[in-house]
Amino acid sequence: MSQRVQGDKRLEQFIPPEGVPINFAVASLGTRFGAQCLDLIFTFLLVFVCAIAIVSGGFLPPAAEMTLMILLAFLIRIPYYVLSELIWNGRTLGKKITGIRVINVNGRRLTPHQVTARNLMKEVEIFTPLSLVFAAGSMPAWEIGLTIALVLVILTVPLANRRRQRLGDIIAGTLVVDNPRSVLLSDLAISAPTTVSSQAEFDFLPEHLDVYGKYELQTLEDVLRDPTKSSNNEEIVQIVRTIVRKIGYRDTVKPGQQLLFLTAFYRAQREHLETLRLFGTRRENKFYQAEKEVGG
Structure with a gap:
């Protein structure tokens, strides 16, 4: 710490x-x-x-x-x-x-x-x-x-x-x-600005979105809600590098587009998890697959 x-x-x-x-x-x-x-x-x-x-x-x-x-x-x-x-x-x-x-x-x-x-x-x-x-x-x-x-x-x-x-x-x-107090915030997927460039340049495949779960999505949301974070922020750059490496994303995230990438990934990840939930699958975190194999 x-x-x-x-x-x-x-x-x-x-x-x-x-x-x-x-x-x-x-x-x-x-x-x-x-x-x-x-x-x-x-x-x-x-x-x-x-x-x-x-x-x-x-x-x-x-x-x-x-x-x-x-x-x-x-x-x-x-x-x-x-x-x-x-x-x-x-x-x-x-x-x-x-x-x-x-x-x-x-x-x-x-x-x-x-x-x-x-x-x-x-x-x-x-x-x-x-x-x-x-x-x-x-x-x-x-x-x-x-x-x-x-x-x-x-x-x-x-x-x-x-x-x-x-x-x-x-x-x-x-x-x-x-102890953090629970506060109901606005829907980030709706309130965050949508740009043509973020939609056109960042496409995520199902295998990209199967890596993380609800816990990681909520953590990413906390980062995106922080008004002090910019695309050039060292913390944001490191988070983008980690996500790109973890999910095996092959396209290049250009300098200055890190926040656009995170916002696009957040929307895609959230939509993916909500779709899984409709079919009765609750993916809590990134250890879901390992826990499923152990349980099976």
């Missing part, structure tokens, strides 16, 4: 093998703090309900009840974070509400190991310092000093980190980013 700044956002850019970059906006510390507060409230409510049940039962001495409630807080908290992020693809309830999520720094799918590691580190980074702060009144001065130093170090790490990663994220290889 590479990072750049756009306005007040820090963007992490991941470039997959196809050469089409995917941008993620790093979540702000304020948003992450809000998500963490919400998750603390949700887990506290669960612990509170369990505590009422334990106290109401009256079958344990007070010291044992307190020990059990502390243990329950841990046993509820860890599964809540780990299972939530595994089931909801990097999101807890707090993260879903605030619109952020956890991703792999390599752009790949989150693994159970990463989710578990980052959330176990949360015990060291957040909950242990919190418990020490609440118990500061009964600690000697040197322990209070160590607690303050620990809290300052933990707070400094995401502030000094260009990706705003806490210690758990650095160890697990994860990153917290803004």
Whole structure:
């Protein structure tokens, strides 16, 4: 990944093998703090309900009840974070509400190991310092000093980190980013300008269009919707070279015609996939043929 700044956002850019970059906006510390507060409230409510049940039962001495409630807080908290992020693809309830999520720094799918590691580190980074702060009144001065130093170090790490990663994220290889909002845009095949030259010069055969699927088409659409991209843009030129090589396109794409080529390819690819769908074939991505052969 590479990072750049756009306005007040820090963007992490991941470039997959196809050469089409995917941008993620790093979540702000304020948003992450809000998500963490919400998750603390949700887990506290669960612990509170369990505590009422334990106290109401009256079958344990007070010291044992307190020990059990502390243990329950841990046993509820860890599964809540780990299972939530595994089931909801990097999101807890707090993260879903605030619109952020956890991703792999390599752009790949989150693994159970990463989710578990980052959330176990949360015990060291957040909950242990919190418990020490609440118990500061009964600690000697040197322990209070160590607690303050620990809290300052933990707070400094995401502030000094260009990706705003806490210690758990650095160890697990994860990153917290803004979750993209779904926005209904105009039909690119209709809104994009149609020129005679693009229709006349770029003809695509069925074997050209059988290479990619719906996922690649949507990624290409994101590129074409970017108003900052021009035909001479290095990224656009590289994308055209990659597509030409992948599909085995033999005609020459002249300099300055890269966007015309991509627009024509987008229209042809979309029409091809819609035709396949009418006949009951859903081509999700470029691995469709390999998956079909394995399944057969």
